[in-house]
Each structure stands twice: as structure tokens, then as C-alpha cells.
Amino acid sequence: MKTFLSMIGILTLAQWLFIGLLHVFLVAQDKRSPETLNKLHDMPVVGGYFPAVPVATPEDQQREEAEKNLLQILEAKKYFELPAAFSAEELSELIQQIRSQKDDLETQAQEISQRREEIQQLAEDYDRREKELLARQSALEKRASSLQKTEEELALKRSIVEDSADAIETSNLKKVATWMNxxxxxxxxxxxxxxxxxxxxxxxxxxxxxxxxxxxxxxxxxxxxxxxxxxxxxxxxxxxxxxxxxxxxxx
Incomplete structure (x- = not known):
């Protein structure tokens, strides 16, 4: 009797081990589909360890797909819902605000345009003044060059005159010195x-x-x-x- 019970225990443990390994295999191979589980459920002895899984019929799949599409349509409809209609006073106030904003924008545009024209005028004045200053600088440089040349000529003439005067003076002094001797x-x-x-x-x-x-x-x-x-x-x-x-x- 004791031996019989031991055999039953061993068989039970072996069965549990087999069922556990089978579960691990199904998970590892990603084969836990409803069809596979239902086939295992129909097998004798081990079927009790695999519960039956309801399999959706084509009609069920179509119905589920239709429900999903309906939910998507309802969700998308929220983004296209129009606001409640405005009253006459609200519309008038809204139009007035739009006109006021338009006037403000036009005023700002005019100010910007006027400012742009002023800046353009300043830039033109600056360019004109720069050209005038460059022209004056060029004229002054030419004048300075001319004055320097004139100064050099005058210095040369002065040197010549002084040399001539010194020569005349020396000549006269020599005559006087000879007479004094x-x-x-x-x-x-x-x-x-x-x-x-x-x-x-x-x-x-x-x-x-x-x-x-x-x-x-x-x-x-x-x-x-x-x-x-x-x-x-x-x-x-x-x-x-x-x-x-x-x-x-x-x-």
C-alpha cells in the first residue's frame, strides 16, 4: 500500500512538472493563442490545467471593429463641434474689437512705414555728408600739398636770396677790407x-x-x-x- 501511494505521488509530481514545462514552452514560443489553449483544454488528464478561452467568430470581430470605428468617430467629432451661436450684441462687440484691432494694426503699420522713411532719409543724409566730408578732406589734402610745395619753393628762393645777399655782402666787405688795409x-x-x-x-x-x-x-x-x-x-x-x-x- 505504501509503495502504491509513493507511485501515485511520483506520477502526480511528474504530471505537475510536465504541465509547468508546457506552460513555460508556450510562453517562450508565444503560442498561447485561444486556439492552442482550447486544444489543450480538450485533452484528457491535462485539460483541466488549461481553461477554455472563448474564440471570437467573424461576426464578433466585425462587430468589435464597428464599435471601435464608432468610438473613433465620436472622439473625432469633438474636434469639429462648432461653438454656440453668438448673440447680436456679442457679434457687434466682436466686430468692433476686430475693427479696433485692425485700426491699431494699420496705425502701427503707418508708424513703421514713416519710421522706415525717416531712417532712409537719415541714411541718405549720412551718405551725402560723408561724401562732402571726403571731398573736403581731399581738397584740404590737395591744399596742404600745394602749401607745402609753395613753402618749399619759398624756402628755396629764400635760401637763394640769402646766399646771394651773403655773396654780395661778402664781396662788398672784401672791397672795404682791402681799402681798410x-x-x-x-x-x-x-x-x-x-x-x-x-x-x-x-x-x-x-x-x-x-x-x-x-x-x-x-x-x-x-x-x-x-x-x-x-x-x-x-x-x-x-x-x-x-x-x-x-x-x-x-x-
């Missing part, structure tokens, strides 16, 4: 620095010393040494200062 030292000294030099103004006296320095630098050294002896030491000191300022000793 033949005069007695006392007379030559009196002509170079007369006694009246003390009564002259500072500028005239300075010019007298400059002329004396130039003249003495062109005279013979022997004659100069004799003339110096008859010139007041204070006057000779001033003459010597002017001689040092001469750029070049000429004879």
Missing part, C-alpha cells in the same frame, strides 16, 4: 668803431659789432693787429664775441 690803423679803427657807438642804442651797437667782426675777419692779419691797438678794449671784447658766432672765416 691801406688806411692808417687809427683811422681804420675810427671807421670800424667810431666814438659815437657809445651813444647808440643796444640793437644798433650790436649790429655795429657784427659788421666790425665780419670786416676784421676779411682784413689782413697784420693790419688787424695794428687796428686792434686803437679800439677800446670793451668794444673789442664785444667784437670778439661776434667773431666767434661767424659760421666761416672768409677772406
Amino acid at each position: 691801406g688806411l692808417p690803423p687809427e683811422k681804420a679803427a675810427q671807421l670800424i668803431v667810431p666814438d659815437s657807438v657809445r651813444g647808440e642804442g643796444a640793437e644798433a651797437r650790436l649790429q655795429r659789432y657784427r659788421d666790425a667782426a665780419k670786416l676784421l675777419s676779411l682784413m689782413d692779419a697784420e693790419a688787424v693787429s695794428k687796428v686792434i691797438a686803437h679800439i677800446d678794449p670793451l668794444d673789442w671784447l664785444e667784437i670778439e664775441k661776434e667773431k666767434r658766432k661767424l659760421p666761416l672765416k672768409k677772406k
Whole structure:
């Protein structure tokens, strides 16, 4: 008896194991369709472990599809429902608001257009003024170039005139120096620095010393040494200062 019960227990466990593995297989293979489950339900012994699943007939499928389409139509209808009709006052107010907004937009458009024209005018004025400034700058540059050229020409002419004047002065001084070389030292000294030099103004006296320095630098050294002896030491000191300022000793 004990052996019989053990056999029954083993068979029961084997049956449960088989049913479990079969469920796992169906899930893994994705074969739990109503048709498959119904076939297993009809099998003896193991059928009780697989409940019957109702299978939809073609009519049921058509009816289900029709219900689904109807629900979709009802859902879509919500998006096309028109609002409730406006009253005359509401329509009048709405029209007034639309007109007011239209007027505001037209006013803004006019202001923008006017502002655009002003900006365009400013841009044109700026371009015109820039061209005028560039033209004036070009004219000033030409004028500056012309003035510089004129200045250079004047400087050259001044240099030529000064050189000519210096040459004439030097030539005349040489003639006077030659004449002074033949005069007695006392007379030559009196002509170079007369006694009246003390009564002259500072500028005239300075010019007298400059002329004396130039003249003495062109005279013979022997004659100069004799003339110096008859010139007041204070006057000779001033003459010597002017001689040092001469750029070049000429004879």
C-alpha cells in the first residue's frame, strides 16, 4: 500500500512538472493563442490545467471593429463641434474689437512705414555728408600739398636770396677790407668803431659789432693787429664775441 501511494505521488509530481514545462514552452514560443489553449483544454488528464478561452467568430470581430470605428468617430467629432451661436450684441462687440484691432494694426503699420522713411532719409543724409566730408578732406589734402610745395619753393628762393645777399655782402666787405688795409690803423679803427657807438642804442651797437667782426675777419692779419691797438678794449671784447658766432672765416 505504501509503495502504491509513493507511485501515485511520483506520477502526480511528474504530471505537475510536465504541465509547468508546457506552460513555460508556450510562453517562450508565444503560442498561447485561444486556439492552442482550447486544444489543450480538450485533452484528457491535462485539460483541466488549461481553461477554455472563448474564440471570437467573424461576426464578433466585425462587430468589435464597428464599435471601435464608432468610438473613433465620436472622439473625432469633438474636434469639429462648432461653438454656440453668438448673440447680436456679442457679434457687434466682436466686430468692433476686430475693427479696433485692425485700426491699431494699420496705425502701427503707418508708424513703421514713416519710421522706415525717416531712417532712409537719415541714411541718405549720412551718405551725402560723408561724401562732402571726403571731398573736403581731399581738397584740404590737395591744399596742404600745394602749401607745402609753395613753402618749399619759398624756402628755396629764400635760401637763394640769402646766399646771394651773403655773396654780395661778402664781396662788398672784401672791397672795404682791402681799402681798410691801406688806411692808417687809427683811422681804420675810427671807421670800424667810431666814438659815437657809445651813444647808440643796444640793437644798433650790436649790429655795429657784427659788421666790425665780419670786416676784421676779411682784413689782413697784420693790419688787424695794428687796428686792434686803437679800439677800446670793451668794444673789442664785444667784437670778439661776434667773431666767434661767424659760421666761416672768409677772406
